[in-house]
Amino acid sequence: MGKLEGKVAFITGAARGQGRSHAVRLAREGADIIAVDICRQIDSVPYPMATPDDLAETVKEVEGLDRRIFAQQADVRDEAGLAAAFEAGVAELGPVDIVLANAGIAPLAVHETHGAWQDVIDVNLTGVFNTVETAIPSMIERGQGGAIVLTSSTAGINGIGGPSRGGLGYTAAKHGVVGLMRSYANNLAPHSIRVNTVHPTGVSTPMVVNDAMQEFLAQDPSLGNAMANALPVDMVEPVDISNAIAWLVSDDARYVTGITVPVDAGFTNKK
Amino acid sequence: MAGRVEGKVAFVTGAARGQGRSHALRLAEEGADIIAVDIAAQIDTVPYAMSTPDDLAQTVKEVEALDRRIIATQADVRDYDALKSAVDDGVAQLGRLDIVAANAGIFGHARAEEMPEQTWQDMIGVNLTGVWHAAKAAIPHIRAGGHGGSIVLTSSTAGLMPFENFAHYTAAKHGVVGLMRTLALELAPDFIRVNSVHPTSVNTDMIHNSATYELFAPDLPPEQRTKEVLGERFQTLNALPIRWVEPRDISNAVLWLASDESRYVTGVTLPIDAGSLIK
Numbered sequence: 001m002g003k004l005e006g007k008v009a010f011i012t013g014a015a016r017g018q019g020r021s022h023a024v025r026l027a028r029e030g031a032d033i034i035a036v037d038i039c040r041q042i043d044s045v046p047y048p049m050a051t052p053d054d055l056a057e058t059v060k061e062v063e064g065l066d067r068r069i070f071a072q073q074a075d076v077r078d079e080a081g082l083a084a085a086f087e088a089g090v091a092e093l094g095p096v097d098i099v100l101a102n103a104g105i106a107p108l109a110v111h112e113t114h115g116a117w118q119d120v121i122d123v124n125l126t127g128v129f130n131t132v133e134t135a136i137p138s139m140i141e142r143g144q145g146g147a148i149v150l151t152s153s154t155a156g157i158n159g160i161g162g163p164s165r166g167g168l169g170y171t172a173a174k175h176g177v178v179g180l181m182r183s184y185a186n187n188l189a190p191h192s193i194r195v196n197t198v199h200p201t202g203v204s205t206p207m208v209v210n211d212a213m214q215e216f217l218a219q220d221p222s223l224g225n226a227m228a229n230a231l232p233v234d235m236v237e238p239v240d241i242s243n244a245i246a247w248l249v250s251d252d253a254r255y256v257t258g259i260t261v262p263v264d265a266g267f268t269n270k271k
Numbered sequence: 272m273a274g275r276v277e278g279k280v281a282f283v284t285g286a287a288r289g290q291g292r293s294h295a296l297r298l299a300e301e302g303a304d305i306i307a308v309d310i311a312a313q314i315d316t317v318p319y320a321m322s323t324p325d326d327l328a329q330t331v332k333e334v335e336a337l338d339r340r341i342i343a344t345q346a347d348v349r350d351y352d353a354l355k356s357a358v359d360d361g362v363a364q365l366g367r368l369d370i371v372a373a374n375a376g377i378f379g380h381a382r383a384e385e386m387p388e389q390t391w392q393d394m395i396g397v398n399l400t401g402v403w404h405a406a407k408a409a410i411p412h413i414r415a416g417g418h419g420g421s422i423v424l425t426s427s428t429a430g431l432m433p434f435e436n437f438a439h440y441t442a443a444k445h446g447v448v449g450l451m452r453t454l455a456l457e458l459a460p461d462f463i464r465v466n467s468v469h470p471t472s473v474n475t476d477m478i479h480n481s482a483t484y485e486l487f488a489p490d491l492p493p494e495q496r497t498k499e500v501l502g503e504r505f506q507t508l509n510a511l512p513i514r515w516v517e518p519r520d521i522s523n524a525v526l527w528l529a530s531d532e533s534r535y536v537t538g539v540t541l542p543i544d545a546g547s548l549i550k
Contacts, residue, residue, distance in 0.1 A: 182549045189510035189546050201535075229535075230459040236535045243532040252523035255471075255516045258549030259542045266459050269452050269538025 002030030003250040010034045010086060010096045012076050012131050013103030015050035017205035018151065020058045021238035022100050025246050027067040031098065034089030035059070036074040036082065038103070042123070044116040044166065046109035046212035068093055076103045076127030083134045095138055098249045099148040101131040101177075106207050107166035108216045116166035124173035125180075132184060136193070145192030147249040148184065151241075152177040152197040154227075154264050158271055162223050164216075178260060185258035194257035196248050201264035202227060202235040209235075230266025274302025275530040280365045282306040282358055284348050284405050285375030287322035289475035290425065292330045293518035294372045294525050299339040301526060303370065306361030307331070307343040308354065310375070314397070316390040317377045319480035340365060348375045348401025355408040368412035370529045371422040373405035378477050380486045383438035391439045398443035403450055406465075410458065419462030421529045424451045425521075426467040428508075428547045431540060436486060448540060455538035464537035466528050471544040472505045472515040510546025 009026045013019035014035035023033045039052045055071050062069040070092045074085040090096060104124045107116040128150050139146045154160065156174035161167035178197055185195040202208050217224040244263045247253055262268050281298045285291035287309035295305045311324045327343050334341040342364050344357035362368050376398045379390060402424050413420035429437070430444035448467055455465040472478050484496040487504045502514035524543045527533055542548050 185546055185549055186510055189550075190512060192511060194511070194546075230456060231462060231464070231535060231537055232460060233535060240533075240535050244536070247523075247527045247532065252527070253520075253543075255511060255513060255520050255545045256524070256543055257511055258546040259544075261536075261541065262539050263533075263536055264539075265535045266455055266464075266537040269455050270459075 002028065003246070003252065004098070005030035007031045007097040008034065008093050008095065009098035009100060009249070010089065010135055011100040011102060012036050012127070014058050014071070015039055015054035016058070017207060018203060018238045018241050019102045020061070021242045022102060022245055023058055023069070024061050024065065025239065025242035026098070026249070027062045027065045027069070029246060029250070030067070032068040032093045033062050033070070034086065034093060034096065035069055035071040036085045038075045039073045042105060042119055044107040044113040044119045045105050046107065047206060047210035049105070076130055077122045079130045079134065082130055086134045090138065095142050096135055097144065097146045099132060099135045099146070100151070100245060101128040101148070102151045103127055104151060104207070106170055106213070108161070108164060108170065109166065109212050110215050110219050112164055112166050114165070116164070117169040120166055120169035121173050124170065125176040128177050129180060132180070136188065139193055140191050143191070146194070148193065148195045149245050149248050150177050150181050150195070150197045152199050152260070154199050154201050154262065154267050156197065156199055157260060157262070157268055160227065162220060182258055189257060196257060197260050198241055198244050198248070199260055199262040199264055199268070200236060200241050201229055201267045203241060204235045204237055227267070229264065230270040233265050236263060236265060274300065275526060275532065276370065277302030279303045279369035280306065280362070280367050281370035281372060281529065282361065282368060282405070282409050283372045283374060284308050284401065286330050286343070287311050287326035288330070289477060290473060290518045290521050291372070291374045292333070293522045294374060295330055295341070296333055296337065297519065297522035297526050298370065298529065299334045299337045299341070304339050304365045305334050305341040306358060306365065306368070307341055308346040308348070308357045310347045311345045314377060314393050316379065316387070316393045318379050318482035319476065321377070348404050349396040351404045351407070354404050358408040358412065362412045367416050368409055369416065369420045371405060371409045372425070372525055373402040373422070374425045375401055376425060378437070378440055379482065380437045382436060386439060394439035395443050398440065399446040399450070402447050406450070406454055410463070413463050414461050419464070422454065422463065422465045423525050423528050424465070424467045426469050426540070428469050428471050428542065428544045430467065430469055431542070431548055451540070452538055459537060464533070466537060466539045466541055468521060468524050468528070469540055469542040469544055470516060470521050471509055471547040473521060474515045474517050478505070478515065508547050509544070510550040513545055516543060516545060
């Protein structure tokens, strides 16, 4: 029997990359999934974002595991739209036990747009806030506890990412997620709702493995060098982050809250 | 279904009871064979009854009941030669070494300015030097395997935050973090991962004794220091509404860190602390 049998997980950014991996990993442990993703482009993002087809693929993979999934296009910046998707998902699958605020962008480009700062703050920080705010009233009301994992980054605990508007915004947003996590962990502890962050190093996903990111890293070699891991691996895989999350949201970690979990091949320790 | 550490061998210090026994059992449940050591004797400056040879024998019995092999040796982690012999002997019999749970530890309390010299020395010897000894004895065997490994050092919330009344313990547990961080760097090229776990109060004999109860309830006469009353005081340390965590909660974290599920996690401090650190 899976460790998450009978649970429902709300996952943002679930169309591909880490979000899809989380959906599949949690489904393997028995969870049903409410999946949202913007599935369209944001102007300042220099790589192709997810599409409706990507989200459909996530649905197919979760259903292939004989779990239920409710998927809807929603933008984490739009609190009302996100809430509507959440409520429709709950109506179909039942109340949510697990929240993964995973949706994120990396508007890191050699020729960045002026809007890069605001876009990354809106998605990577305000979007996380909107996600948690959307989910917690029903979790508190239900009184069964729960687990929330916010996706931060090594850039949430280190001053990396360079001097660009997008890089600074990314680092500021991911640091901000840690502040949100710590406050939510304290506020929600009386309700036995646990809140933690994960901090990946570079993950092999379309957000990192794309021409724009390669160009961005190439124009300032110190950036790439500063991102070298301690373990002899260039990147980790989405499933490595999913495995950390699967532990954090399971009863194996029933008394773990308020912590930052790097999955970073020793990157942070090496700094 | 294959266990999460199937076919691996784990070296556990302080394995006679408490968290150490729990780690041995949890890892054995998931398929590991165990090299167990414990002092199984009293240290004069420790103000509660320490483990016994019978306790260590019980760990052996419970691991064997899971159909796993266990080589258990009475050894003091302060004595490097004895510890090395125990590990060498265990590896000779079990064939390999993949995982270390450097768990052996003691507790006590005194104001720093009043602490006897020997109390300090014993604490640093067991809780810091003993952890280094465990890693030092294990590393050549893990490296010889050629497929990496995982070393988990038991620190404490007191390894990341200050507490009054046990400077020796807090200093040792902070020291474990420095040791972990250095080992993580030194061993990364060999894919040997090193992390620390940071429990809040754990429901073991190390907290349930009259000396620790005195620390938490000095205002009450000894007869009123019941488990119930003390539970309320322990709970004030935690953000989650619980008194303490169980040994198995720490074991589940150790198991995750020992398994390939965390194959790229190294140099990390992992609290299992019911929110104690952020409260």
